[in-house]
Amino acid sequence: MPDKDVFAFTSLISGLANHGQSADAIQLFGRMQSEKVIPNEVTFICVLSACSRMGLVDEGLRIFNCMSVVYGIEPGVQHYGCMVDLLGRAGLLEEAKRLVREMPMEPDSYVLGALLNSCRVHGDVELGKETVESLVERGLDHGGVHVLLSNMYASSNQWDWVVKVRKEMGAKKVRKVPGCSSIEIDGTVSEFVAGDMSYLRVEDVMLVLLGIDNHLKFLLLADDNTNSNMIAY
Template identity: 75%
Template sequence: MKASTQRALALLDQCLSLTMTHVKQIQCHLTVSGTLLDPHAATKIISFCAVSDHGDLNHAYQLFHYLPNPSKLIWNTMVRAFAEKNEPIKAVCLYKNMLHIGFLPNNYTFSFLLRACAHLSDISLGKIFHAQVVRLGWEAYDFVQNGLIHMYSTCDCMESARKLFDTSVNRDVITWTALISGYVKSGLVVVARELFDQMPVKNTVSWSAMITGYAQVGLFKEALELFNDMQVSGFRPNHAGIVGALTACAFLGALDQGRWIHAYVDRNGMELDRVLGTALIDMYAKCGCIEIARSVFDEMPNMSRDVYAFTSLISGLANHGQSGSAIELFVRMKNEGVFPNEVTFICVLSACSRMGLVDEGMRIFNSMSEEYRMEPGVQHYGCLVDLLGRAGMLEEAKKVVREMPMEPDSYVLGALLNACRVNGDVELGKETVEHLIHQSLDHGGVHVLLSNMYASANQWDGVAKGKKGNGREKGTKASWMQLD
């Protein structure tokens, strides 16, 4: 191999400073010199393109097809790349092609395939790979066994995951964390915490998995306590741990701790990606600091401002009496090519309702199906009823409830009942309460509201009836629930 070719290949080891432009120049040099098909050279080029953060997986795939006889290492590199870059189906298809030409998988192949199965949550495929692992004798390898535990945990097969864990001879921190994460996805945080406390050695990932688990099931106080314990134990919080802690701060209104976490993010130069940025926006909005939430949104890179970041700020603005700004942000979102989701529409329709913007609200509601091919759900109809009711358009609101394609729930009927109160329509209010009771959605509050409506209309007999409810037994089609 010529010295110039060796120098070109040596450049590929400088992954941090290379770009795809440099790599393509090196590839051209190797092609001209006739050494591109050399196994060492081809492996270097494909590995950079497929695995590096600065690479190009499509380019690697094209080069892979160009090679007449790719080595097993190159096959494994491509399977790994597709598995790691969220293209699990391509990883599995490539594996089938690999078998077809006569290459047998090794322990590395299976570790990548099991990750692909976890992405797909395909337990049937995972069991097939597990059988092949056993048949070919790779089950004892640590990272294969960890991959199996992770795969079963992700597919919610905790019994199989626990069996593998209990029979494992060499449990490392990854083995423990895989099982703990599985119990956290399954909502079994008590079992997860028992395992966590038994871990002989913990790392940042295991601490973060437990913090995230507490936040996911609503144990926010426990999440923050564990976040503090993590730092006392000498571990620096990572991305996942910070997001879990911010979620807890948002629901607890723990502004001081949220500010400390934000300062930690800035101090360590962490990028405000879509997950972290949205978590900060949500925390500040729920803690009453809507202007700081807006500034975090503005600091986020354009690529990170996705539907979740926009929706979080739209919701915060609407909930802080800035409905006009919420609607403006919704328009900006559309102009920037970010597609709203179901929650976005609930937030912006609520903003229209608070401002009495009936025409704008109707236009936005209709755009769900006409522009975005998204069928409105029951909460969207509830927002529409609230919009019309607040504007005094009671007949139109009643028509929406009557013609909506699904049964109205307590949110829809509650919006209609509130509209009845605002507009003083006692009879429609009584009808609405009956609908709530028919669906077992009634509670004391609706009867208090109804009795107040009777009182406002000077119908004092109705006040007593509203407080007591009606004496018919539950179970008949037009039943009322007896209230003491």
């Protein structure tokens, strides 16, 4: 590549990071620095995302700090979002919470969403509740946020809170966007939406699903009987 400018490097780093080659993306960023090519804001978003995917907390913090110290680039909300995601994935929820609190700008839905998802992964229901409240205060909540909180309560067997969250969703007329999937057979695309019974061949679909369910139950029963016979023997 004759002209290896910031745009070329950034495009390559982004492509590597988005296709599961985060280690190569970080290595390329180091090469970019060694060749005295000055990164821009987008470059840092890409390389911080790569650090997040690999769980490289120390490397991510080093790169984040060098933005302003070395290159005079003040981190924006997207850079903070990457760092919250990085810390959260690593289970450093208190550090992630502190970073959100100390941000020089208002956190957006991406930042708070990253924190909320980390709460879900690591089972921190209380911090998850605080994060949802922050989203609601800023008018950034939607159906998926409330469903996620409800699922977090369910995972920790706090069923009273599950009911409360669902009731609040009903009172606020908050609805989760239904899941959707599609399949193409012989050039024809069929789309299926969760809870939608208007599909023309829905009865055929239900019969097939019922058959699969019965077959799985039969296999499970047969497996249980085999294990029981082995124990008896």
